[in-house]
Amino acid sequence: MAIQCSGAVDRGSEASGQEARAGASVPDGSPPARPVPLLTLACGSSVATVYFAQPLLVTLGERFALGSGLLGAIVTVTQLGYAAGLLTLVPLGDLFPQRRLITGQLGLLALALLAAGLAPGVAALLGALAVVGLLAVVAQTMVAAAAALTPAAQRGRAVGTVTGGIITGILLARAAAGVVADLAGWRAVYLASAGVTAVLALLLRRALPPGAPSANRREISYGRLVASTVTLFARHPLLRIRGALALLVFAAFSTLWSGMAQPLSGPPWSLSHTAIGAFGLAGAAGAAAAHVAGRWNDRGLAQRTTGIGLALLALSWFPIALTGQSLWALAIGAVLLDFAVQAVHVTNQTLIHAVRPEAGSRIIGGYMVCYSAGSSLGALGSSLAYATAGWGAVTALGTLFSLAALLLWSTTRGTGLPA
Template sequence: MATQCSTTAGGRGGTGGENLPAAPCRVSDASPPDRLVPLLALACGSSVATVYFAQPLLVTLGERFALGPGMLGAMVTVTQLGYAAGLLLLVPLGDLVDRRRLVTGQLGLLALALLAAGLAPGAAALLGALAGVGLLAVVAQTMVAAAAALTPPARRGRAVGTVTGGIVTGILLARAAAGALADLAGWRAVYLASAGVTVVLAVLVRRVLPPGTAAAGTPGMSYGWLVASTVTLFVRHPLLRIRGALALLVFAAFSTLWSAVAQPLSGPPWSLSHTAIGAFGLAGAAGAVAARAAGRWNDRGLAQRTTGVGLALLALSWLPIGLTGRSLWALAVGAVLLDFAVQAVHVTNQTLIHAVRPDAGSRIIGGYMVFYSAGSGLGALGASLAYATAGWPAVTVLGTSFSLAALLLWAATRRTRPAGDGPGPL
């Protein structure tokens, strides 16, 4: 039995001191279908994977469209900019529009954007299509919010962990599948095949996902108010800002590695194929394990410890990553540590921020993921420029800097008790 109930800060129905409308408390007597969370995990993984297809293909796409090494990161960055726009403009609709119609509609439009990317005749068309892919891939976050809203609080961490584990798996398989399919049938086949898979998932999700919204029936709620209140929520609650800043730094480090690693791996002394470069992402499969484990730890009240350990591992991961030019085994070890750390912190963040205002789950997760997207874009662009300027050592320094900054931020705020966020540490 899942409870959906609004909360108010200081006895007020809004955020930031305003008298904003709040959703009525209600209890759902019908449990969601058993297959719902696994299906959402699969759909989330497939959707988020579309954002990462370009990473093992960057060198090939650069050659095909005559882009220099310093511009390769633009392919990742433009996708992340689209993703950031979608997080702010589309994800909040989950608190207003019927979730089944919203999810299936966005999946259908995502399939069209993937089709456009696969058929792009030039660099400008490809970049525009990739921005559209990023914009619509945020459907994954709408599904995360739906899974959290449909799950009782006592099991919410595990549900979020399962769905996020699907996202992690999708990111990892995206690189492997894109690399293998590009070697077999060319880079265009990657996007065309994904378009077909997305259509099939849209049909399956429509059959399983219950209709409704987390804040259905809330009076005075409009689209403009939803978008504005997303910003207001983060102004009102320090926990959201701190966890968002951690997400920005953590995913900047994540993107620094995975946006640049194709360049040293494709050249001497390794000269790996698309398939080998893509399959290298599987070394980070520990991230999926971390997502599920972090969900269980959060349900046990260990969010603070999970965050600290995760950030320490993230900083340490750059020691073996720095040896990529000498040893592929060192890169594999570093990738395992980095992906494990990133996903442990990510799941912890999402579980904590959803509890701040459960009735505004879609808006909060959407706003939080704007920080994620900004960090991913920053890491991609910074890594490309660093590699073009001073090679892999500069990339390693950049990733280490992001990681240490995140660890220092956590250390400085770990004992803070933000007003309006309830008792307990961050």
């Protein structure tokens, strides 16, 4: 998810440049005190909504009479909605004022979360979660707003602060959902999130400057913005290769995180929602991987970083396969997997941004569609594999995705690299 932030930063740079041409200058002093912390909190809250369901899958399956083979559909529809939002909503940041866009999407997100919390049947739940995923991409627009509201000399600090909110939201989403579900039931997770989101929308409406689209923005065709993303990937093989790697890597990632609720909820462990969600804190290793990968990439070691990350990803499934015998083995495997995924993720960002820096937001949006497609594939595949042959089949599927990514990298490592 670190990639989202960088794509949004590019958007922020472009947006701030357009605002300057339109006569809306960025202040020369310190960044506004209110918007940046609020944007940080709202980013984390929005991204967290995509991950709430993962520790609740077994409970949702029991409530709505879903077989184990269909539990992955709950995560899949959210990720498909997220992918659709990347293509259809993110480009709106080049057409509308940020305050109107951010507060409008947050208000609609609150309504979608309310609908999920009150869903009377499985069709209503899946429909609401698809809309939740669609609107959660507002996080990218909020990172862009932080960049646009901050003077250039302090922009990195402000964007880093908001980015930290996104990472924190991802890390805490599963744990928070587990705790709230144990205390007040699964519906309370979405109802509480709806209330928080609505309050944040109101606060940001007061804190953000009104703004107005520049003449340049009004001349931009929405259809051309969306179509240009496809054109970029068609023209540059490196974008296609790294997009395919993202699909496979996040398919492996989602295979683990969408599938683990089932074996952990049953014998011999029979863990609570809180305990299952706590495994999400292993994702803290991903933050360390992002820093390490960033330093290696700056030294020109992007290919080595990718190879090491993909090898660790494949190796992580050996301890994960021992989940039935040891929770420590699962924790170790989860740390290795998250570390590997983030290392590859950051490296992908570095390479694809160098292809066309001026089109960074569109490139990142297209890349994140591949990420969402992989997450959907892993979620659905893991539930079907578990229903068919248990946890052994899930680990085999994750290993297959990981080895496919390693094979793809090894056979295309020299293709389309920027000078």
